[in-house]
């Protein structure tokens with residue numbers, strides 16, 4: 001009998017569905033390095049060179065659509081997607097594996113890490129390591145009692161400032177106006193960030209991708225929802 005050649009295809013999201021919200025304050029069981037020097041980045045990026053390090057972090061990357069776009073836009077820079085949900089991060093890892101097989105030599109600059117970005121960023125990234133951080137369509141946690149679960153808050157902004165280099169950028173996009181106002185209010189109050197001007201936000205080459213590259217963004221576009229963009233510079 002002639003054997004069919006084994007065909008590689010992209011993973012299907014329906015096999016990786018998981019409840020939308022995960023409590024970011026609860027103690028999930030995570031392995032994490034004691035110090036960024038202990039991370040073996042070779043496991044994430046097979047072709048990493050000694051002078052390369054992760055520069056872009058997509059925080060709460062979901063199913064990884066935007067991460068893939070980042071990889072295509074910046075083939076020489078390393079980007080990581082951080083995702084707390086196990087099945088969702090498994091999906092992104094399988095997606096990257098399949099993309100690397102289907103497109104030899106490509107997508108070696110993106111990777112996904114399952115972790116709680118609200119707890120372990122300084123375990124993975126050194127001071128001033130990151131050039132860009134992305135918070136795209138973060139969970140809104142509407143109820144006042146759950147505001148402490150929001151991934152942008154005053155205490156965490158100091159931690160994000162620690163891992164960002166001076167001049168680095170924080171990109172935020174949401175379809176929830178109340179959350180947008182919350183983000184802007186907290187970022188503007190923090191002494192280590194300033195908002196880009198409208199003109200700077202509009203002309204950043206990444207801006208158009210923030211509307212529809214990620215899975216949540218696509219949904220918002222499909223439902224003709226609102227988009228609220230704000231980009232901040234680490235000063």
Ligand SMILES: C[S@@+](CC[C@H](N)C(=O)[O-])C[C@H]1O[C@@H](n2cnc3c(N)ncnc32)[C@H](O)[C@@H]1O
Nearest residue numbers: 024060061062083084116117118136214215216
């Ligand atoms: C609404 S989804 C948006 C996903 C993606 N950014 C997009 O635009 O399609 C928010 C994602 O953030 C993840 N998330 C929430 N809290 C997190 C945390 N503390 N660390 C890592 N990921 C988190 C959630 O599991 C979820 O996948």
